[in-house]
Amino acid sequence: MIEHAITPNLVFDVSHMFAGGLVLISFLMLYQDRLYALLNVFALQAVALALAVAWQAYAQDAPHLYVTAGIALVFKALVIPVALHRMVARLGIHRQVETVVSIGPTMLAGIALVALSLVVMLKATPAADALAREDLAFALSVVLLGLLMMVTRRNAVSQVVGFMSLENGLILAATGAKGMPLVVEISVAFSVLIAFIVIGIFLFRIRERFDTVDVDAFDRFRGGRA
């Protein structure tokens, strides 16, 4: 029996665990009220993503997915959080996570979004195999929670983190789709990188101009112009 330790059931359970873990960590991110903590939780999500992708690479016997896992681990779990850490420190904004909506309603909205994505995805994919459809439902949850975070946060850094966690959901979806060509995964990682450069430039310009990265300052500046 031991030689059959990796049964289809186990493959399913482990993928399920990792994908569910990503959703859980998304909720953790919604809950954070300090920037440093938020960045740490984001790094944790990237690690979970790397594990999920690596497991898919193993289960689907698709070695190119290990590259995706590596990119997630190096860039999203290490380079970007460290860089954002330093940026936050330099800007002196580590205490600022001003939310538009308070934590309680945000969490409720998050739960509603997860329910929504489960309903939509499970209804739409009765024909697909169970692993793919549940993966997709979890991935959509992560995407929607990232979106929720972008909407409910005012601070530009936390909006960026929300966007990157949204992209984590997309990578989870892409790896769940069996045999999806490599071009997409690399391009996603690549776009994150470019996006990060853009963001880096912008954060400093915003700081330069407004002395804050609070998006509210934009509104004050805009004044009457509709």
Add this chain to the structure above:
Amino acid sequence: MIASLAALAFNPAPVILTIPAVAAVLLALVPSYRVSAALNVSACALTFLTALALLVAPRIAGPFLIVDDLNIVFVVLNTFVAFTTSVFSASYIGHELETGRLTPLHLRFYHAMYQVLLAAMNLALVSNNLGVMWVAIEVATLTTVLMVGLYRTEAAIEAAWKYFMLGSVGIALALFGTILVYMVAQPVVGEGPDGMIWSVLMKRARDFDPALLNVAFVFLLLGYGTKVGLAPLHAWLPDAHSEGPTPISAVLSGLLLNVALYAVLRFKLLLAAHPGTLAPGPLMMAMGLASLLLAGFMLYRRRDIKRLFAYSSIEHMGLIAFAFGLGGPVANFAGLLHMTMHSLTKSAIFFAVGHVCQVKGTQKLSDIRGLTTSHPALGWGLVVAVAAIAGLPPAGVFMSEFLLVTSTFAHRPWLALPLVAGLLLAFGALMLKLSGIAFGAPSPGSDKVKASHLPMTVHLALVLVAGLYLPPPLVAWFRHVAGLLG
């Protein structure tokens, strides 16, 4: 015969990608402003000529590139407007350099980015792969984000940030939709790259799972619809148009919105190829009408001339989405024609507006008066262009709007009411604003324009000619494409 032989020996499709790519590298290296402006114009001219060669070249659907009747319309229009805009850009940016609003280093960056944007848009149009098309649209978005922020003022940074955030969310939703399409295709065409090739997908679409394909289309419509500027996801558009350099407003309105629309149309074709899917029409019509009505009302309250015409772009993209949503040979024909006419007219308007802002030194509508007296060529050019975009005959926009309204009355009479109401609303607003800008006693501030009026004149001439006479080959071709779109 000779043309077709020459075309066999020479495949123009990869060339329209390599010219801008090479030009981008060169432009990043050339320090002199005059040389780079000339280089920019000639690269665009070459790309346009190559795109014309596509017309006689054989239609191809290889593993990487696809050239069919649908995307040739877009490619030719794209490269043509890019070329005229580069001519306008040369005189516009020269002025910005003299007044010190931009430094030579910014200009190097600007010119290189202009070509990267063109390469990305062309790639999005001719790529046969859903994933590559997505990447190309993403690259186009990022380059325009950087260009919108070029002036580095508070407003420009704010606009770029908003554009970046909303654009990225849109593009992320589109990627999710793309992944779903692959998941739909994978059980039918097998694992691997085939599941993302347009020509393969279109052939096998009948066997796809309709439920998941529907969900995918909703994500794709929302995602790429954000980039088209359809309500309620249009919020980035007015800011991005009003704060960036004016040539970029022209390129955004005239081209990039079309490229995103092209993506939506491709997926609509995919849905149309499957009998069991939901009709994509009502969704597109709803978003189109919402954009039209919203823009119609918003136009009245604008105080900034570039924002005014940005809202007008939302209005017209709404009309085009409505037309394609309505479907049928007449409405699709109207949609294609309207898209072409809108690109030409709107970029002409932005050419005029760019120079107006330069001579008046402001974008405020209240500070711009009596242009026809102080700057006759510019003023009357703007009058003609705005009359054309508002849908007055004999401009081509009138013809496409007329076709659309007739077709709506024929097929969905109850939708014709909001459609006509939106058109009239927008017409009233544009006329109201135009009379203030163009007539009456001129406002102070009348620097000499060192503008080339050529791009504007050419565009307006084309729009007027199209309103009076459409060449039969063009009509036949648009009819054929309209038939394809179902």
